Amino acid sequence: MAKPRKKTKSKYSFRQFDSAWNSLSESWKQKPEKAKGLVLFWGNDDFLLSYARRRIRKLWQELWEGRSLCLLEPKELDQTQPLTRFWQERDLFSDRSCYLLLHMERVKALKNSLKMIPTSGHLTNLMSLFFNGQEPGADIIKEAQRLEALMIPCFTPYPSELSGLTRQLAMDHGLKLSHESQHLLLNSIGSDLFQLDNEIRKLAPVFADQTAPPSPSQLASLLGVLREEHAFALSQYLCKGDRAKALSLILSLLDKGESGIAILSVLSRHIRAALAIALPGNSRFFYEFSRLPEPVLKEYRSYLHRISVSQLLRKLQECQLADMQLKGFEKLPTDLILTQLISGL
Numbered sequence: 001m002a003k004p005r006k007k008t009k010s011k012y013s014f015r016q017f018d019s020a021w022n023s024l025s026e027s028w029k030q031k032p033e034k035a036k037g038l039v040l041f042w043g044n045d046d047f048l049l050s051y052a053r054r055r056i057r058k059l060w061q062e063l064w065e066g067r068s069l070c071l072l073e074p075k076e077l078d079q080t081q082p083l084t085r086f087w088q089e090r091d092l093f094s095d096r097s098c099y100l101l102l103h104m105e106r107v108k109a110l111k112n113s114l115k116m117i118p119t120s121g122h123l124t125n126l127m128s129l130f131f132n133g134q135e136p137g138a139d140i141i142k143e144a145q146r147l148e149a150l151m152i153p154c155f156t157p158y159p160s161e162l163s164g165l166t167r168q169l170a171m172d173h174g175l176k177l178s179h180e181s182q183h184l185l186l187n188s189i190g191s192d193l194f195q196l197d198n199e200i201r202k203l204a205p206v207f208a209d210q211t212a213p214p215s216p217s218q219l220a221s222l223l224g225v226l227r228e229e230h231a232f233a234l235s236q237y238l239c240k241g242d243r244a245k246a247l248s249l250i251l252s253l254l255d256k257g258e259s260g261i262a263i264l265s266v267l268s269r270h271i272r273a274a275l276a277i278a279l280p281g282n283s284r285f286f287y288e289f290s291r292l293p294e295p296v297l298k299e300y301r302s303y304l305h306r307i308s309v310s311q312l313l314r315k316l317q318e319c320q321l322a323d324m325q326l327k328g329f330e331k332l333p334t335d336l337i338l339t340q341l342i343s344g345l
Helices: 014-030 046-063 084-088 110-115 138-146 159-172 179-189 193-207 216-223 228-239 243-255 260-278 283-289 294-303 309-326 334-342
Strands: 038-043 069-072 098-101 126-132 150-153
Touching (some): 014 150, 014 159, 038 138, 046 098, 046 193, 159 179, 159 193, 179 216, 179 260, 228 243, 228 294, 243 260, 243 334, 260 334
Parallel strands (some): 038 126, 098 126
């Protein structure tokens, strides 16, 4: 799950990640034999770090199919000379290998190991070093610059960047999305990047034979999106503390054949919007908050006098469990699952 930003604005953004990645990709494609020997990825966003590894694997397979690619944790490295065998040894079956070395912030001997590499020209293999957290220390950066390393920040995207990232994820999965469809996806799923990527991955095969981008209505039918007036009414009832009317509306919608997933999506969005107002500095929920009109904000602020942040976070976890139950992991009646969920909302 994407980690929240602190309130202080970071100097890094998704645009920098995208620009640096494109630079890396183009240089590898144009002159594969002169591809950068060292790349550093660092940041606070687990998804982007994972996404970077996925893109490296894909690019490596496209350009150097059959050549060795290894992913290693710190415990698998020599603790005194962690990089030695990766930058100078050749694979028996290929002239160049690629190593993805994770959690390098835990490797104490990294600076000295980098110092042992004379120049970038001595890098026989490709090494990608991943750091979870803030920028590596100045001594590591200095050595990386000496070795002409490419450095790619992986920090949680700002709300204004989510649309661009959604478009990129869709393209990676072979799916074209209009601006309206991107907006629909983000409104339906929120800013959980792992969930967003997974949803796009499931949608892509459905539209594989369709030349035109899917319309918002086509996506809505698959995402389980409620009609706007029903979604608004349900959220209003909950904000006013009228759970009896909320439950009555849910049961009425189910009787009319409405999807339990669609109703769950509204309940989840209601909780995320409340959290966005309760935790305004938390980018995990900010996307919903940035789009709420003032009259709705007032109702949510009143709602927050009756429910705590810990209760909302617990209910958000229950939504994830309900999602699994509704999709068949546990055979429970839909009305029972949703009734239990709104209890306490």
